[in-house]
């Protein structure tokens with residue numbers, strides 16, 4: 001493959017043992033040709049505050065926007081809270097959508113998410129998809145990766161232990177890589 005697609009991966013959870021951070025780690029370790037995944041941590045990103053923004057983006061926000069802007073695409077791993085996306089992720093996307101350095105316009109995104117419940121973060125992912133429409137991001141239509149029954153698929157530290165899910169992550173990354181390349185040259 002001629003080029004490597006560089007993707008940043010963001011989990012919408014700050015928990016050390018987060019299963020969605022576990023999904024991101026698994027994606028970063030996946031050995032898929034032509035795509036490289038680097039995690040971004042949201043732990044230092046403050047709550048959005050227009051007064052703070054007026055005097056200049058905080059360093060963690062500058063880093064978030066710069067890394068998204070420089071990446072070929074963004075892979076999100078979203079938990080589901082009360083049938084929606086968590087505030088941690090919404091907050092990060094809100095910062096990233098703002099000038100200077102609006103980082104989301106035209107940016108390719110792929111979505112995944114894990115839950116101990118039975119519906120695999122569908123509701124949360126639908127909401128993320130909808131929200132990304134406003135800043136003009138593009139979202140990979142298929143495959144969708146909804147990981148349910150997490151207690152069977154992750155250990156207590158949030159590390160992925162399930163080979164089927166690992167295969168699905170690799171399939172998602174391969175599709176994301178191909179879609180970024182195809183839509184770029186279209």
Ligand SMILES: Cc1cc2nc3c(=O)[nH]c(=O)nc-3n(C[C@H](O)[C@H](O)[C@H](O)COP(=O)(O)O)c2cc1C
Pocket residue numbers: 012013014015017018019020021079080081082083084114115116117118119120121
């Ligand atoms: C406030 C709150 C609301 C939640 N609501 C949902 C929900 O609507 N659907 C779901 O599948 N899980 C729900 N959960 C359970 C989360 O899926 C679970 O805590 C998961 O481990 C969070 O992701 P993380 O491990 O990456 O932090 C909720 C958890 C919290 C804390």
